Amino acid sequence: MTTLLHFEEDLDRATAIALAAKLRPAVMHRHRFPDGEVKLRLPTILDPQVVLLRSLDHPNEKLLELMLVAQAAREFGAQHLTLVAPYLAYMRQDMAFSPGEVVSQRVVGKFLGDLFDAVITVDPHLHRVSTLAAAVPARQAIALSAAPLLSDLIAAHHSQPLLLGPDEESIQWVAQAAVRHGFDYGVCKKTRHGDRDVDIALPPIAVVGRAVVLIDDVASSGHTLARAASLLGAAGASTVDVAVTHALFADNAMEILKHAGVGKVWSTDCIPHSSNAVSMAPLIAESLMALFSQEKEL
Amino acid sequence: MTTLLHFEEDLDRATAIALAAKLRPAVMHRHRFPDGEVKLRLPTILDPQVVLLRSLDHPNEKLLELMLVAQAAREFGAQHLTLVAPYLAYMRQDMAFSPGEVVSQRVVGKFLGDLFDAVITVDPHLHRVSTLAAAVPARQAIALSAAPLLSDLIAAHHSQPLLLGPDEESIQWVAQAAVRHGFDYGVCKKTRHGDRDVDIALPPIAVVGRAVVLIDDVASSGHTLARAASLLGAAGASTVDVAVTHALFADNAMEILKHAGVGKVWSTDCIPHSSNAVSMAPLIAESLMALFSQEKEL
Numbered sequence: 001m002t003t004l005l006h007f008e009e010d011l012d013r014a015t016a017i018a019l020a021a022k023l024r025p026a027v028m029h030r031h032r033f034p035d036g037e038v039k040l041r042l043p044t045i046l047d048p049q050v051v052l053l054r055s056l057d058h059p060n061e062k063l064l065e066l067m068l069v070a071q072a073a074r075e076f077g078a079q080h081l082t083l084v085a086p087y088l089a090y091m092r093q094d095m096a097f098s099p100g101e102v103v104s105q106r107v108v109g110k111f112l113g114d115l116f117d118a119v120i121t122v123d124p125h126l127h128r129v130s131t132l133a134a135a136v137p138a139r140q141a142i143a144l145s146a147a148p149l150l151s152d153l154i155a156a157h158h159s160q161p162l163l164l165g166p167d168e169e170s171i172q173w174v175a176q177a178a179v180r181h182g183f184d185y186g187v188c189k190k191t192r193h194g195d196r197d198v199d200i201a202l203p204p205i206a207v208v209g210r211a212v213v214l215i216d217d218v219a220s221s222g223h224t225l226a227r228a229a230s231l232l233g234a235a236g237a238s239t240v241d242v243a244v245t246h247a248l249f250a251d252n253a254m255e256i257l258k259h260a261g262v263g264k265v266w267s268t269d270c271i272p273h274s275s276n277a278v279s280m281a282p283l284i285a286e287s288l289m290a291l292f293s294q295e296k297e298l
Numbered sequence: 299m300t301t302l303l304h305f306e307e308d309l310d311r312a313t314a315i316a317l318a319a320k321l322r323p324a325v326m327h328r329h330r331f332p333d334g335e336v337k338l339r340l341p342t343i344l345d346p347q348v349v350l351l352r353s354l355d356h357p358n359e360k361l362l363e364l365m366l367v368a369q370a371a372r373e374f375g376a377q378h379l380t381l382v383a384p385y386l387a388y389m390r391q392d393m394a395f396s397p398g399e400v401v402s403q404r405v406v407g408k409f410l411g412d413l414f415d416a417v418i419t420v421d422p423h424l425h426r427v428s429t430l431a432a433a434v435p436a437r438q439a440i441a442l443s444a445a446p447l448l449s450d451l452i453a454a455h456h457s458q459p460l461l462l463g464p465d466e467e468s469i470q471w472v473a474q475a476a477v478r479h480g481f482d483y484g485v486c487k488k489t490r491h492g493d494r495d496v497d498i499a500l501p502p503i504a505v506v507g508r509a510v511v512l513i514d515d516v517a518s519s520g521h522t523l524a525r526a527a528s529l530l531g532a533a534g535a536s537t538v539d540v541a542v543t544h545a546l547f548a549d550n551a552m553e554i555l556k557h558a559g560v561g562k563v564w565s566t567d568c569i570p571h572s573s574n575a576v577s578m579a580p581l582i583a584e585s586l587m588a589l590f591s592q593e594k595e596l
Contacts, residue, residue: 034548064357
């Protein structure tokens with residue numbers, strides 16, 4: 001057997017993964033002291049193979065907790081530790097954009113690689129680094145993609161949609177979603193002036209009267225998607241929906257999207273959010289089963 | 299020369315230490331993204347010897363930042379890294395009080411010991427481990443004490459005060475403060491039922507008409523000190539003041555103390571707070587100079 005460790009707030013997702021992959025779910029307890037420190041309690045009986053489920057949106061405190069949990073789990077008998085982080089943090093900071101900047105991807109990636117034997121995530125934001133293993137040097141670093149599942153969802157709502165990525169980096173997800181059902185696709189050109197200040201240029205594709213779905217790996221402030229949606233509306237698109245893997249949606253991002261004329265907003269449950277429409281549990285479970293059968297063979 | 303790295307919010311304390319120890323202060327910049335991630339920027343030119351000033355109250359995010367800074371500083375040329383953490387977090391979680399609890403002191407201590415060549419702190423809350431080196435396995439682990447400075451402050455206000463610790467663990471700080479000026483001292487007996495629910499028994503020392511100063515290393519919720527102050531007031535003490543090294547003072551702790559009849563509240567600047575009355579800069583600077591002259595000899 002394999003133990004699946006999770007916190008109480010992840011009960012639903014943990015149960016779905018545990019059922020699908022035949023893992024033994026076990027809850028961890030957190031106590032917060034008045035001074036901001038946390039005290040964690042794990043089950044004392046662990047299987048030799050342990051999976052930890054923890055999505056890393058708003059990651060800073062969670063990364064510290066991961067370290068506490070991983071080291072305690074080893075003490076309590078875990079011989080093989082897998083992190084399932086449906087959303088993986090700090091992958092976007094993959095170079096120093098000005099001198100002196102800390103390349104957080106490298107530091108956080110090494111930190112996770114040192115703590116865990118295997119790391120499984122969904123659509124990590126890899127741009128200048130081509131594989132997850134280059135960013136997270138765990139023995140096994142597995143990147144799943146939600147693009148096919150988002151494509152299926154879109155196919156259930158539109159017969160001939162145009163899939164558009166808001167910037168050139170999104171081509172990897174857009175193309176993957178489009179080919180599955182033979183949808184038209186393209187990407188916009190983005191110029192970023194600040195966290196909430198971006199310029200977008202639409203691709204030279206006719207959008208008049210078409211159902212357009214904006215696709216991306218992650219939506220954070222929502223400003224990029226909103227800018228694209230406004231331009232699409234002005235260009236005559238009949239509907240503009242949004243489908244993303246990771247629903248970070250900081251601050252009033254959802255309002256900004258609605259205000260820009262976005263209709264539906266769909267996301268996976270990698271990050272819990274009201275827009276969640278796709279469960280990643282089956283795909284994560286499948287990946288875990290493949291990992292463990294492979295480990296058994298070694 | 300030695301570089302002293304600090305964030306903007308620590309400018310005053312960094313300047314005082316830099317002046318006293320003849321270090322070259324250099325500010326680090328932090329940008330917070332809408333999704334909660336931080337981006338850090340360091341000066342690109344560092345001396346081979348680098349000191350990082352960072353007090354670790356509300357530690358979870360700060361510990362992640364320490365890792366980012368320490369690893370980047372090494373890349374930018376630091377050959378010897380010293381952490382000056384006037385308040386050191388997670389020292390109180392030094393054993394599993396119930397099965398499965400993570401012994402955070404050990405994990406966080408090892409984390410800091412791996413990142414830094416030397417760690418300097420003030421009055422770490424060591425209880426079941428006797429030395430800082432046992433908790434923080436850095437090559438040099440130096441614990442300074444604020445007790446003599448707090449004692450001098452008390453001596454400037456009271457001629458024959460009674461120094462009392464709120465529990466048996468505080469004996470190490472109370473005794474040290476008392477012997478410096480020949481003050482009477484003792485400790486209370488504490489029974490803890492929860493974070494904010496404690497029972498206190500006063501020691502068998504006459505307090506009628508006396509100026510009592512409650513001394514401790516750290517004040518968090520304030521409930522323990524408040525309970526002791528109420529009992530002392532009821533037992534006839536003429537005044538009850540409070541002197542602590544670390545002013546965590548969570549939530550409405552100061553109000554709770556005032557409500558319990560506490561007069562003055564004094565603290566060191568290990569944690570910035572309105573009660574700060576003692577600067578630790580001279581002692582920290584002295585310790586840094588001793589450390590570096592010792593390193594030079596090696």
